[in-house]
Amino acid sequence: DTAVSQTPKYLVTQMGNDKSIKCEQNLGHDTMYWYKQDSKKFLKIMFSYNNKELIINETVPNRFSPKSPDKAHLNLHINSLELGDSAVYFCASSQGPIEETQYFGPGTRLLVL
């Protein structure tokens, strides 16, 4: 039973397109996160939601918009994709916003051509 799942696993698309990545967790956690891992393996937080409320919003282009329809789901929509958006995007969840153990999803490998 997958704890944190993401779809799709792979995404290849053209510059300028709009795409979405979905994340679901079945751990009953209140807090979810989006991270970006670039080609140099640097893992950087983008957003965090607690109980559907945005609590962390790092400096990312406003082409990236997270949406949390309920506390088990956190989706990431990206408008007008650029070459530099190519990366692995990881979703993660934790019990709460000050609970330190984060569980990561398998990642979505995005390639923008």
Next chain:
Amino acid sequence: QKEVEQNSGPLSVPEGAIASLNCTYSDRGSQSFFWYRQYSGKSPELIMSIYSNGDKEDGRFTAQLNKASQYVSLLIRDSQPSDSATYLCAVTLSGAGSYQLTFGKGTKLSVIP
């Protein structure tokens, strides 16, 4: 800019040896420290957490924390080829009711049979 620094490696050790991974951080207010392991093409998984100065042991893994020197390390005893992975150091940056992990760029460990 609060940073977490790691030597990117690769660090090569023979099977059975002790692997020593090091991490320094710039934020003196950091309270919690973590080591994640990431196999190639996989997501990060938490292997150790440490909150107070000194050593914490878990099986073959020992985390060491020195807050005065802003230094945290991970020792892997009796290294196995299955320990070959990238090890990510992560440190909390706490803020008003929220919790945030800052990751280092990771050290790639290679255990040679």
